[in-house]
Amino acid sequence: MRKPIISFTDVVKRFDDDVILKGVNFEIEEGKFYTLLGPSGCGKTTILRIIAGFSEASQGDVFFEGKRINDVPANQRQVNTVFQDYALFPHMNVFENVAFGLKIKKLPKNKIQEKVKEALRLVRLGGYENREISEMSGGQRQRVAIARAIVNEPKVLLLDEPLSALDLKLRTDMQYELRELQQRLGITFIFVTHDQEEALAMSDEIFVLNHGEIIQSGTPVDIYDEPINKFVADFIGESNIIKGTMIEDYLVEIVGKQFECVDGGMRPNEPVEIVIRPEDLSLTTVDKGKLVVRVDTQLFRGVHYEIICYDQDGNEWMVHSTRKAVEGSQVGLFFEPEDIHVMRFNESEEDFDARLESYEE
């Protein structure tokens, strides 16, 4: 592993009696795209503010390239932030906005010219130097905000929900552009969003947060395929989450029937929850199904039908299918052993990782 550029050890943040961050630990490697993902109020902006130096940790240590930086003021950190509302100066044109930080640093005029030109070229706004901010679209303003941050050549760029104000099409375009820019510049990006699709599409690593704690960290594929608990499974993608019993390794019981699965390392007959993704389920005839369900409703979603079914115990099953179903009919539900993902109640990320190692291979 490369050495971390930023790390948190047991960082706690309190506002009066409220504990907003409950001992956060992570390591950020240089040159990667990280995303902090979690619901509103979970502490994402607070973490960015502590990294940037706008807010202090109440407890714990913050390191930058191995040096403790808790007491280093914001303007001496090699970090720049793109704020959610962009915080551009409306009375200045594009050039002046991007040049602002360099002027404060008292760089020579020709050096400023050169750097601003290069930053605008990188965000594809070459030629827009003299435009007023009020004459720019939302997406363009966002790129000005990014140019203003990268012109300072930070080692780390912090982006706080920079795409949330954009419409869906522009937002998707900007996702590609940001990802591409990060790879081209090789700067470490720490991106904040509460949009799981955005996180899955853009990141090398995701930290899933809830109530001031990192619940799970990993690559998008890890987190999607192996959520450690119901919160993560629910938050990332569509999930069918059903209560069950782990009879023994590789055998789980749900809806009164036993199924082969690929998980293990639990106690015999331990109560568990299982996840099956809607795209891993298919509908078949009653005799070929592993479970029998009744089709309740369906919606056409463009690429597939989203079909809602219920089993005999009243569990809801969402199925993604390219074929239409007949509402009210009894059908078979089919899935493979590897489509079942078993989760324990209250398992920490460390225990989850240790268990995986103990029974795999």
Ligand SMILES: Nc1ncnc2c1ncn2[C@@H]1O[C@H](COP(=O)(O)OP(=O)(O)OP(=O)(O)O)[C@@H](O)[C@H]1O
């Ligand atoms: N200055 C403050 N004083 C008191 N409480 C604060 C302060 N700043 C943030 N909080 C609280 O800390 C919690 C986390 O806030 P934070 O802004 O980090 O959330 P977030 O994950 O960025 O949410 P969102 O997605 O809505 O932006 C919230 O409950 C918020 O009310």
Ligand SMILES: [Mg+2]
């Ligand atoms: Mg926030």
